Amino acid sequence: MAAGAQRCARAVIEYDGTAFAGSQVQPNARTVQGELEEALNRLIGEETRVRLAGRTDAGVHATGQVVAFCWRRGARRTRSLPELLRRLNAALPPDLAVRSLRPASRDFDPRRDARWRVYRYRVLMSGARRPMERHRTLEIDESLDIEAMRAAAARMLGERDFGALGADARGRTVRHLAEVRITRRGELVEVRLTANAFLRRMVRSVVALLMEVGRGRLAPDAVDGILYVGARALHGRAAPARGLTLERVIYASAKKSNTNEPGASPTRVARNNRNQGKPESS
Secondary structure, eight states: OOGGGEEEEEEEEEEOGGGOSBSSOOTTSOOHHHHHHHHHHHHHSSOOOOEESOOOBTTOEEEEEEEEEEEETTOTTOOOHHHHHHHHHHHSOTTEEEEEEEEOOTTOOTTTTEEEEEEEEEEEOTTOOOGGGTTSSEEOSSOOOHHHHHHHHHTTOEEEEOGGGOBOTTSOOEEEEEEEEEEEETTEEEEEEEESOOOBTHHHHHHHHHHHHHTTSSOTTHHHHHHHHOSOGGGGOOOOGGGEEEEEEEETTSOOOSTTSTTSOHHHHHHHHHTOOSOOOO
């Protein structure tokens, strides 16, 4: 199909990953991509393929996943993008929504064009319970040493081989981890990670390792040896999926409002992370 015969769009989507088998389409399973494509096929009247910025595992949520898709300009059921957005949200299930929809070039690739990915992991510690948030927060009985976790996180920053904390189908395990920001509000701990890309299960593996440090089972400097040896840390154990959210995907065109914003210079982001003060109070 000629490029001029197509319209393309990019969307920011949000989903509760609890009942999804992951974001990427797979046979005999309910997925984010599958639900989106089914709704688009009905609305546009032709088979429409959706491309995603990143793959999320079963149970992982998103507030800023980016997708792109194209369709024939002459498709009889297509309307303006605002109308398509309204109708698309009406057709999607309650745990999946399109937050924004705008035109995109035909060659826009949400995965390859992404500069940074930002994830957030939430932990509610010390036996506290929040029933309304239980599907997006890991609840634990222990208290965590936040300063020790920050010290360990600082040792992970930069471009390095993260094979001990994730997997890649092609064996390419070098990634640039630009920021690990750990904040506390009362008993709620949030770990926010920014990297150019993540290995499969890498974010949850990083969080699991930091939690072992926070529990006092590992010293912060143990991270150096774990990353250097390269064998899977904690025997491959990762933090549960429910606490993880893909928060944002950043592209080169994104405006940089300040140096703490993801997408700023990785060196400066890393330095700001190391200089964080005390945990925030509730």
